[in-house]
Amino acid sequence: MGGHSLAMALRRAYLSMHRTTEAICAEFGVSADQFVLLCALASGKAMKQQELAARTASDANTVRAMLVLLERKGLIERRPNPVDGRARMVVLTRVGQQTHAALWKKTRGLRRRLVGAVERELTESFTQKLVRIERTLDPRKLSVQPADPHKPTTKQR
Amino acid sequence: MGGHSLAMALRRAYLSMHRTTEAICAEFGVSADQFVLLCALASGKAMKQQELAARTASDANTVRAMLVLLERKGLIERRPNPVDGRARMVVLTRVGQQTHAALWKKTRGLRRRLVGAVERELTESFTQKLVRIERTLDPRKLSVQPADPHKPTTKQR
DNA sequence: CGAATCTCAGGCGAACTGATATGC
DNA sequence: CGCATATCAGTTGGCCTGAGATTC
Numbered sequence: 001m002g003g004h005s006l007a008m009a010l011r012r013a014y015l016s017m018h019r020t021t022e023a024i025c026a027e028f029g030v031s032a033d034q035f036v037l038l039c040a041l042a043s044g045k046a047m048k049q050q051e052l053a054a055r056t057a058s059d060a061n062t063v064r065a066m067l068v069l070l071e072r073k074g075l076i077e078r079r080p081n082p083v084d085g086r087a088r089m090v091v092l093t094r095v096g097q098q099t100h101a102a103l104w105k106k107t108r109g110l111r112r113r114l115v116g117a118v119e120r121e122l123t124e125s126f127t128q129k130l131v132r133i134e135r136t137l138d139p140r141k142l143s144v145q146p147a148d149p150h151k152p153t154t155k156q157r
Numbered sequence: 158m159g160g161h162s163l164a165m166a167l168r169r170a171y172l173s174m175h176r177t178t179e180a181i182c183a184e185f186g187v188s189a190d191q192f193v194l195l196c197a198l199a200s201g202k203a204m205k206q207q208e209l210a211a212r213t214a215s216d217a218n219t220v221r222a223m224l225v226l227l228e229r230k231g232l233i234e235r236r237p238n239p240v241d242g243r244a245r246m247v248v249l250t251r252v253g254q255q256t257h258a259a260l261w262k263k264t265r266g267l268r269r270r271l272v273g274a275v276e277r278e279l280t281e282s283f284t285q286k287l288v289r290i291e292r293t294l295d296p297r298k299l300s301v302q303p304a305d306p307h308k309p310t311t312k313q314r
Numbered sequence: 315c316g317a318a319t320c321t322c323a324g325g326c327g328a329a330c331t332g333a334t335a336t337g338c
Numbered sequence: 339c340g341c342a343t344a345t346c347a348g349t350t351g352g353c354c355t356g357a358g359a360t361t362c
Binding site: 188190191215216218219222223226241242243244 | 350351352353354355360361362
């Protein structure tokens with residue numbers, strides 16, 4: 001098992017999870033990466049955009065673009081920071097909280113399968129666990145509405 | 158350690174690896190995902206586009222678009238299949254082979270760090286291993302030319 | 315005929331660069 | 339002043355849909 005197998009397994013595992021999440025999120029008119037943002041904000045604590053970028057392993061410019069989309073959809077708000085005129089504090093709106101809660105429920109099975117794929121046999125090699133993650137999460141084997149990301153129900157532009 | 162940590166760790170690990178690979182590949186005017194295609198073709202065996210899509214866990218349409226780009230750059234060729242008029246056989250050109258070989262060398266350290274991150278302590282939890290993968294692969298800690306994917310040296314359109 | 319393979323048009327979100335304005 | 343923060347314009351590649359042509 002070389003590094004190449006491991007790298008490819010990591011790639012496939014991630015893509016599999018990402019596509020499955022995308023399919024689930026599409027129902028609510030958001031993308032998988034936007035759901036990651038919602039999760040980071042779900043604690044209720046207001047956050048600077050840069051802090052969000054750090055927490056989601058993303059770029060500040062990318063985060064901003066995603067926040068603009070989420071704001072248009074009414075899922076987040078960006079309020080001026082009273083103590084720092086440069087920063088804006090991002091918070092979930094009520095709808096944003098509800099959307100996150102709904103998505104959190106819908107993705108529960110996914111998380112359970114993820115954990116199950118990893119912990120079934122502790123002696124198995126890391127790479128093969130990643131391969132199992134990919135297979136377990138394959139969106140084609142899921143009872144989920146097929147992703148229709150470009151015509152989602154709630155999209156508004 | 159819940160499924161959410163695991164999912165986020167998988168995401169971060171993949172993104173870290175992907176960005177590092179992107180930074181290395183940018184030097185040769187290709188993307189990380191195009192490098193995945195080159196690797197799949199590196200055996201020298203001609204392959205149908207659909208077979209390529211399956212091997213790289215990608216979509217046939219996506220693969221086609223990437224192949225068009227790679228063909229323009231002279232890294233691959235698509236020859237008609239003599240026994241099946243529908244299919245086209247994809248092969249690396251000489252330049253494609255050389256590019257793959259060079260990238261394979263350049264990414265050797267990455268693969269080594271990847272394996273090292275996983276196997277350092279066999280008792281550690283799977284999630285923490287993924288976190289270590291991410292940290293070990295962080296492109297900001299790499300002595301690699303910063304990615305400049307939009308003005309690569311060999312780009313031609 | 316149906317099924318497989320590829321092509322094409324169109325669109326979208328993520329990601330990045332680089333420049334800029336503003337406030338600390 | 340430098341530095342941090344966010345905005346904006348512009349570009350790219352990946353990914354997907356949906357339709358069509360061609361061949362088996």
